[in-house]
Amino acid sequence: xxxxxxxxxxxxxxxxxxPGAPSDLELMKAIQAEDPDALSQLxxxxxxxxxxxxxxxxxxxxxxxxxxxxxxxxxxNQAKNFSSQKGKPLGWMVTLARRRAIDGLRKKQAYxxxxxxxxxxxxxxxxxxVHNSTEEEIVLSDTRSLIRKVISGLPPAQQEAxxxxxxxGMSQREIAAKTNTPLGTVKTRLxxxxxxxxxxxxxxxxxx
Amino acid sequence: xxxxxxxxxxxxxxxxxxxxxxxxxFEKARNKFGKKAEDYIGECYGLHEAFALSLxxxxxxxxxxxxxxxxxxxxxxx
Numbered sequence: 001x002x003x004x005x006x007x008x009x010x011x012x013x014x015x016x017x018x019p020g021a022p023s024d025l026e027l028m029k030a031i032q033a034e035d036p037d038a039l040s041q042l043x044x045x046x047x048x049x050x051x052x053x054x055x056x057x058x059x060x061x062x063x064x065x066x067x068x069x070x071x072x073x074x075x076x077n078q079a080k081n082f083s084s085q086k087g088k089p090l091g092w093m094v095t096l097a098r099r100r101a102i103d104g105l106r107k108k109q110a111y112x113x114x115x116x117x118x119x120x121x122x123x124x125x126x127x128x129x130v131h132n133s134t135e136e137e138i139v140l141s142d143t144r145s146l147i148r149k150v151i152s153g154l155p156p157a158q159q160e161a162x163x164x165x166x167x168x169g170m171s172q173r174e175i176a177a178k179t180n181t182p183l184g185t186v187k188t189r190l191x192x193x194x195x196x197x198x199x200x201x202x203x204x205x206x207x208x
Numbered sequence: 209x210x211x212x213x214x215x216x217x218x219x220x221x222x223x224x225x226x227x228x229x230x231x232x233x234f235e236k237a238r239n240k241f242g243k244k245a246e247d248y249i250g251e252c253y254g255l256h257e258a259f260a261l262s263l264x265x266x267x268x269x270x271x272x273x274x275x276x277x278x279x280x281x282x283x284x285x286x
Contacts, residue, residue, distance in 0.1 A: 094259075162223070
């Protein structure tokens with residue numbers, strides 16, 4: 001996977017498109033004009049990324065598939081609310097998908113079960129951020145590999161705090177309770193970790 | 209809150225990690241800094257994109273797309 005360069009935002013990690021393919025923004029505009037083929041193309045382009053995000057939150061294949069379908073339906077229904085002035089289509093879709101996945105997790109009151117699955121999968125799952133001992137064995141895309149490089153440069157405790165906040169939707173207090181860590185330490189870990197990732201991604205832009 | 213502190217809080221805000229009591233102060237600062245604040249928050253949402261792209265894409269069944277497109281076309285015709 002190659003990536004496009006962006007001169008307007010601090011970091012752009014959008015996969016590069018085939019020559020002549022419509023941009024994400026063009027597809028979003030077509031979806032706003034109720035063109036189903038545009039949604040079909042956007043689905044082909046991003047269903048894998050969004051499914052991975054959903055799976056990271058809810059850890060259930062069947063539920064993730066159902067949610068993926070619901071999210072793309074919401075993209076269709078809510079497309080009129082997308083504004084390119086506030087960000088890029090992929091960012092908007094990821095934000096929407098994350099929110100729906102975390103809502104889904106909470107509604108199903110599946111925390112306990114997901115917790116158990118997460119414990120098992122953290123040991124086995126090559127995509128986990130923390131303690132990822134098999135990462136070198138995986139052929140990663142350029143984009144993912146560079147982003148992973150930034151994230152893996154963080155101390156494990158900072159990675160864990162960000163992972164729990166972003167992928168599990170946990171508050172600072174919930175993270176403190178789960179990790180048996182003082183609240184102030186959790187806040188510091190999140191602040192330092194996010195700043196390093198933000199700065200790292202900005203530097204990465206030069207490599208992309 | 210100065211702008212540097214606001215930037216730090218913005219990064220927590222976009223991942224939903226600000227506590228309720230911090231949100232009030234954050235919103236005050238957001239109003240105070242105006243467009244500069246909105247621009248920075250917009251940039252921070254790039255973190256969402258990066259976190260998603262840090263994951264290996266997962267395969268979904270073809271049936272999902274078929275169902276989706278059937279629903280979308282039905283919705284459009286309704």
